[in-house]
Amino acid sequence: MQNNFISTPNLPPAQLPTKRVGRFYLSERIGMGSNGAVYLGHDPVIDRDVAIKIFSAGNNAADKKQREQQFINEARAAGRLSHPNIVTIFDASSEGGTTFIAMEFLQGKDLRHLLADGKQFDIIETANIIQKIADALEYAHGNGVIHRDIKPANIFVLPSQQPKVVDFGIARAPNRVLDETREQAHTLFNNNIMGTPNYMSPEQANGKQVTALTDVYSLGAVMFEMLTGQKPFQSQDVDKLLQQIVSKTPKNPSEISANIPDSLSRIVMKAMQKDPTARYESAAEMSLALEKFLERDKKLKRKRKKQGNDTDKEVDAAGHSNSWLSWVAVILAVLAVAGYFLNKSQMLR
Template sequence: MTSSSTTPSSAQSSAQGLPVRRIGRFYLTDKLGKGSNGAVFLGHDPVIDRAVAIKILGTSHGIADKKQREQQFINEARAAGRLSHQNIVTIFDASSEGGTTFIAMEFLQGKDLRELLASGKRFDSIETANIIHKIAEALAYAHDNGVIHRDIKPANIFILPNKQPKVVDFGIARAPNRILMNPDNPEQTLFNNNILGTPNYMSPEQAMGQQVNHLTDVFSLGAVMYEMLTQQKPFQSNDLDKLLNQIAHKQAKPPSELNPNVSVSLSNIVSKAMQKNPADRYASAAEMAHALQKVLERDQRLKRKRKQGGKDSSDVGNDDKPSISWISWLALIAAIGLVAAYSLK
């Protein structure tokens, strides 16, 4: 996925550095990027005459588990292909041909959240609530259809030019029973107990190699929201064991303590989503989405009220923080006047 507006070339065009020029019915034109699970290319679907993104499964993890990885890649991609939601990337095809395993998906214009955060993009509280709310609704839809993402992180949240988010790499998060970690890149995806996750955003149950359910996505989404609100990850360490131990046992500081502009209500939503015990989190992504919806609705009410009263709306999103009304100020001034008058007697 890229912000480039590159258009697919004709079937006769060559593509330097591509593993194949054609895969299935799709023609590859440009390389868009590379992740821990494979590379993504810009492709062209000649049947429908549209641009597509082609993700090709990598083979760097060895030949021994190649068939298992291929089967899991295809099975999970097909599971995700059943999903049809405006905030989930659409998958068109998944297959294995000539030793190459791939999925063809919707080509998106924009940038992923990881790129935006790394470039210095700052999201205010309401922007963050809007984005996370839509992702929570998308996850709720996926969970209702039996698909758990297992690797929610900024790199898997794509932001379109109209600021609409799309969850990508849906349901491809499965791998063999072992840990593969690049010590030079602590954010590299980690394989553990048939669960694929990124260490900084994975749930405690993932970190401890336990069985997971849909609530692992709730925790990871809370971790993403935490970073958007505070500009820092909730758990950080260059040592993998220490990082996993933090995730499993350390409670992150509330976002409102790190950023005074974050409302208590939003900070509480993050904290609840990131509870160590899954039973203490929101019972579902839908419940988390509902909590965010209440914050957004209150924000809209305050904006309308301030607009009607001609008040400054610069503190939108911090409505649950204490304030002193004009009546309180008058009472305080009167009290000071009485004290002053009494002292002059």
């Protein structure tokens, strides 16, 4: 799903499939995705705008059931979560042959589009955004939900720089409806990729069972790209890309750019360890590491500011001292001149 829950200028106009779903009125299409489209809607009961995602399997009936299960799974997974950095689900239903999800209407852009547009996040912006996402993932994991598809397209950034995790379509949750046996049988190597190759963990790339630490790895991969402007692994061939993820160690971000602090680079590399047991033990631990980095930065800035203020005071003090001495010199000069003329006047008498 595109996850742009705002009007998209390049999106061609489309006729509304219906004027109303449930209690929600539709006004315009604002996004497109593989499982359907997103529309701007309005909730007349609470009088607020919402984003309405309507399921559409297209013409391929073979995978319709699986896609519909993913669609319902998104509602079930995200619907049980309430966190400031996770998109809020208001309602989900199937009525008159239409399956839909009503969620909060987000102003802004997803991280994928921001990066594609050339947006360069500084190290503090990056650390702040990733730290908030890590907090959101820890909350989700605590509620039994593993996202399994953390990537820039699934991180929405509001104008205030507040990030939101979206699209829980392939999330693992206690109330999910996907057939586990069927899902395990469909591996990454027969064109049924559960997750996005560039950001998926080595265990995902190997088609192995995943834990919450797969989200930690993927978040590290997103952080890598935000800091360096490039993906940790790149290849047009999916098999080669997956092989790199499984066996190749990415460059240290601070080796790519000298402006990236080693301490921040170490956070990325720890999150992206091949062995899950070598990563942070949880998203909470990763969040804490980022929080400590940000706190050190704040202390350093306060120290520099204090040093700057002390220097200004010394300069001011020196300026006042020099100014006082200048006035004394002027007064003495005036007195000397006055004394000279006074003595000359007395001599003439």
